[in-house]
Amino acid sequence: MELFQQTAHALLSSLKDRKVSPQEVAASLLERVKGLDPSIHAFVSLEGDFETPTAFPGGSLPVIPIAVKDNICVKGRLTTCCSKILEGFKPPYHATVVERLMANGVYPFGRTNMDEFAFGSSTETSCYGITRNPWDKERIPGGSSGGSAAAVAADLAIWALGSDTGGSIRQPASLCGVVGLKPTYGRVSRYGLIAFASSLDQIGPITKDVEDGALLLSLIAGHDPMDSTSAERPLPDFRQALKKDVRGIRIGVPKEYFTEGLDPEVGEGVRQAMDTLKRLGAEVKEISLPYSRHVVAVYYLVATAEASSNLARFDGVRYGLREETSDLLSTTAMTRSKGFGAEAKRRIMLGTYALSSGYYDAYYLKAQKVRTLIKRDFDQAFSGCDCIAGPVSPTGAFRIGEKIDDPLAMYLSDIYTIPVNLAGIPALSVPCGFTKKGLPIGLHLLAKPFAEETLFQVAYTFEQNTPFHEQKPRL
Amino acid sequence: MIDLKTVYYVADLARIRLSGEEAKKFSAQLTKILSYFESLKEIDTDAIEPTSHVIPIKNVFREDLLKESLPQKEVLAIAPKRKGPFVKVLRVIDTG
Numbered sequence: 001m002e003l004f005q006q007t008a009h010a011l012l013s014s015l016k017d018r019k020v021s022p023q024e025v026a027a028s029l030l031e032r033v034k035g036l037d038p039s040i041h042a043f044v045s046l047e048g049d050f051e052t053p054t055a056f057p058g059g060s061l062p063v064i065p066i067a068v069k070d071n072i073c074v075k076g077r078l079t080t081c082c083s084k085i086l087e088g089f090k091p092p093y094h095a096t097v098v099e100r101l102m103a104n105g106v107y108p109f110g111r112t113n114m115d116e117f118a119f120g121s122s123t124e125t126s127c128y129g130i131t132r133n134p135w136d137k138e139r140i141p142g143g144s145s146g147g148s149a150a151a152v153a154a155d156l157a158i159w160a161l162g163s164d165t166g167g168s169i170r171q172p173a174s175l176c177g178v179v180g181l182k183p184t185y186g187r188v189s190r191y192g193l194i195a196f197a198s199s200l201d202q203i204g205p206i207t208k209d210v211e212d213g214a215l216l217l218s219l220i221a222g223h224d225p226m227d228s229t230s231a232e233r234p235l236p237d238f239r240q241a242l243k244k245d246v247r248g249i250r251i252g253v254p255k256e257y258f259t260e261g262l263d264p265e266v267g268e269g270v271r272q273a274m275d276t277l278k279r280l281g282a283e284v285k286e287i288s289l290p291y292s293r294h295v296v297a298v299y300y301l302v303a304t305a306e307a308s309s310n311l312a313r314f315d316g317v318r319y320g321l322r323e324e325t326s327d328l329l330s331t332t333a334m335t336r337s338k339g340f341g342a343e344a345k346r347r348i349m350l351g352t353y354a355l356s357s358g359y360y361d362a363y364y365l366k367a368q369k370v371r372t373l374i375k376r377d378f379d380q381a382f383s384g385c386d387c388i389a390g391p392v393s394p395t396g397a398f399r400i401g402e403k404i405d406d407p408l409a410m411y412l413s414d415i416y417t418i419p420v421n422l423a424g425i426p427a428l429s430v431p432c433g434f435t436k437k438g439l440p441i442g443l444h445l446l447a448k449p450f451a452e453e454t455l456f457q458v459a460y461t462f463e464q465n466t467p468f469h470e471q472k473p474r475l
Numbered sequence: 476m477i478d479l480k481t482v483y484y485v486a487d488l489a490r491i492r493l494s495g496e497e498a499k500k501f502s503a504q505l506t507k508i509l510s511y512f513e514s515l516k517e518i519d520t521d522a523i524e525p526t527s528h529v530i531p532i533k534n535v536f537r538e539d540l541l542k543e544s545l546p547q548k549e550v551l552a553i554a555p556k557r558k559g560p561f562v563k564v565l566r567v568i569d570t571g
Contacts, residue, residue: 058529061520071549071553077504081518089484089553090553091553092545092546092550092552092553093545093547126569176507186532193568199528199529201526212508228532228535229528229530229532231530247482277509290490290520293514294514294515294518296511297511297512297514297520298515300508301512303498308489312490315490316555317555317562317564318553318554318562319553320555321553321555322555323558324556324565327565327566328490328564328565328566328567329490331565332490333490333491333492336489336490336491336492337491337492337493338492342497345491345497345500345501346494346505348489348491348509349485349489349491349505350499350505352485352488353477353485353505353509356485362516363508363512365525366515366516367515368521368525368526368527369520369523369524369525369526370515370518370520370523371525371526372524372525372526373518373523374519375526375529376552407504407508408507408508408511418531422529423527423529424530433484449529
């Protein structure tokens with residue numbers, strides 16, 4: 001096996017035993033990226049990271065590279081959210097997650113492509129152009145962390161960081177056949193993550209297997225005084241959870257998730273995964289989440305309202321693009337008109353409308369109230385089970401261009417991932433099969449707040465008893 | 476129904492200038508999206524408190540300690556227009 005194909009935990013033990021040097025790992029990855037990335041376009045910049053393998057830090061220390069989504073600040077390196085409005089932006093500080101990783105010998109290697117400001121489910125709205133799905137290059141990799149998921153799936157990265165506001169880690173992980181985790185809201189610091197929707201955003205791991213997910217979460221999680229919403233909770237060693245099996249675990253399957261809109265092949269793949277878990281000793285039962293059909297409406301009101309407020313900061317004064325005219329107001333408007341792409345404008349408009357005088361109560365406040373009901377659905381469900389399971393995405397990877405002109409169709413593809421962010425709970429996608437066309441299917445596992453260990457326990461047991469994670473795209 | 480007038484009004488609030496073509500497209504798309512959101516009106520929420528945040532945190536304070544800030548030079552370096560130790564902005568007060 002080539003070095004670039006390995007998992008981080010496997011590389012880490014070879015590095016510790018000095019069987020391989022960090023420079024060899026870097027050289028192997030760099031060659032892989034140079035040879036293959038022109039046909040995938042997972043990366044938007046490698047600047048400063050690894051121009052030469054010898055520039056890789058660490059000497060003889062076990063140092064491992066990681067691909068980082070383009071909305072997570074790395075000091076002195078281009079960080080643009082794949083938006084023209086942040087053209088040339090080099091942050092003066094590291095995100096807390098980057099700081100923590102570097103302190104543990106994990107260094108940024110490349111910035112990955114994403115939907116502009118994470119607004120999208122296909123990575124088609126990036127100002128740098130699209131990323132292709134390694135399993136079928138005519139299809140999208142999912143989004144918004146499509147670059148990170150494609151990089152991990154195509155062995156262009158050992159592992160990667162993504163961010164998830166409504167499914168942006170789990171959906172691309174599912175469509176690219178890798179593991180993706182959205183941690184509990186507050187588990188991982190958001191300091192240095194360029195904000196999309198502050199009450200929903202979380203940074204999380206995209207990895208080749210569940211063990212790497214547990215390892216990466218252990219490195220980035222924990223309270224951070226720089227993020228007032230980060231939780232002061234004890235931090236377990238998540239890898240300990242891998243030692244347990246699923247005997248006695250109660251898994252709830254929401255009946256609302258297996259209705260119209262779900263591709264039958266995806267539904268079948270997920271049902272077979274439930275059978276596997278049952279065979280392994282889990283107790284599987286039907287549950288109900290009655291407010292499921294309202295999640296897309298609630299999310300696209302709450303998330304766009306928060307986004308319109310967060311993106312007000314891009315005015316051409318302190319950073320990024322500036323289109324100067326003779327007066328302040330038109331300078332701001334021209335800068336934003338030129339800097340933001342169509343989906344960013346659409347979401348800012350939608351959010352501004354929902355918050356505007358006369359519409360606030362009918363849209364924004366109403367959505368916040370239904371958010372309470374959605375959260376209650378989960379509280380109730382978790383009183384009778386330890387874990388909820390279902391599909392991640394209603395279909396396999398769709399074709400490039402298929403939904404880009406129909407925003408509502410694109411929004412509806414987030415229907416299973418969105419409620420997790422609204423309720424603030426953790427959830428994970430693990431490969432559970434393939435469609436007839438050979439496109440990956442993901443199993444979605446959801447747990448109570450701060451119960452990431454349950455997710456790792458169930459996902460690891462499933463993974464170790466199934467062959468799906470061992471399959472790689474033919475490239 | 477989000478007519479053109481509403482589109483331009485909201486764009487103005489959001490400090491975005493739209494072309495005629497963009498405005499027309501947004502009018503149709505936002506109308507479709509908002510009519511999908513109408514389903515929320517079926518739900519009785521009179522007795523329901525809104526959720527703005529999922530974890531019960533409020534008033535997070537820290538010690539009032541003197542700490543090093545980001546270096547002024549590095550922060551100024553990312554501003555598109557600057558003069559000396561300042562970020563340059565356009566005139567906001569009419570002196571006429």
